[in-house]
Amino acid sequence: MALPSWRDTTIGSMARAALWLLQEVGEDEIFTKADLREAFPDVAQIDRRMRGLRDHGWKISTSREDPTLRQQEQRFVAQGAEVWIPGKAKAPKHKASLTAVQRAKVLDEDGYLCRTCGIAAGEAYDGGIEQAVLNVARRQVIQPDASTGYELITECKRCGVGSQGRQADLGLVLEQVAALSPMEQRVLRAWIAADHRSLSILDKLWGQYRTLPEPSRKAVTDVLDGAND
Numbered sequence: 410m411a412l413p414s415w416r417d418t419t420i421g422s423m424a425r426a427a428l429w430l431l432q433e434v435g436e437d438e439i440f441t442k443a444d445l446r447e448a449f450p451d452v453a454q455i456d457r458r459m460r461g462l463r464d465h466g467w468k469i470s471t472s473r474e475d476p477t478l479r480q481q482e483q484r485f486v487a488q489g490a491e492v493w494i495p496g497k498a499k500a501p502k503h504k505a506s507l508t509a510v511q512r513a514k515v516l517d518e519d520g521y522l523c524r525t526c527g528i529a530a531g532e533a534y535d536g537g538i539e540q541a542v543l544n545v546a547r548r549q550v551i552q553p554d555a556s557t558g559y560e561l562i563t564e565c566k567r568c569g570v571g572s573q574g575r576q577a578d579l580g581l582v583l584e585q586v587a588a589l590s591p592m593e594q595r596v597l598r599a600w601i602a603a604d605h606r607s608l609s610i611l612d613k614l615w616g617q618y619r620t621l622p623e624p625s626r627k628a629v630t631d632v633l634d635g636a637n638d
Contacts, residue, residue: 436485516563519562523564530542534567544565548561
């Protein structure tokens, strides 16, 4: 079946953007925001309509995901759903907008901390310039029965970059927890209760060792070998 033209103004702007990618750009080819705006001069927020395609399985990379791209460039990687067909452009259920109450509940449950890096809202990242902004993201979770669903999690803006498609395997985590010894499970339970893990001196030394240049790492190895002779 022949595709409609991306110039057809009787169809939605997101569908037109999808068709423009197919008919004018082509898969694995590069385009810029300037190209997009030039093609749709009369469409408000065409950038947002293009981003919406990702919710329908379209893969469009920016310089954050593809380091070969310049900041103003994007790459059309792969087609997703045929959103120009009636009914195909409906937003996925897990992408429904969150209410303020839902968002506040997730932030409170997560202690107003990014669950990826642990930073708090308004706290400065290393370097002391940029401050963290927290968002509520949707994380795909693989259940023990291999089914998948989406759960809400707090994530800072920096950690959220490029996190689309990230999965959590709850079944694997539960298997590993069950395989721990009773003592190890008690230690893990204490960390969970405190929502904090205190590093031992060995943990700290390991971290310091990993930052050393190779000659210095060898010096540490030599000391340990000598102590065990």
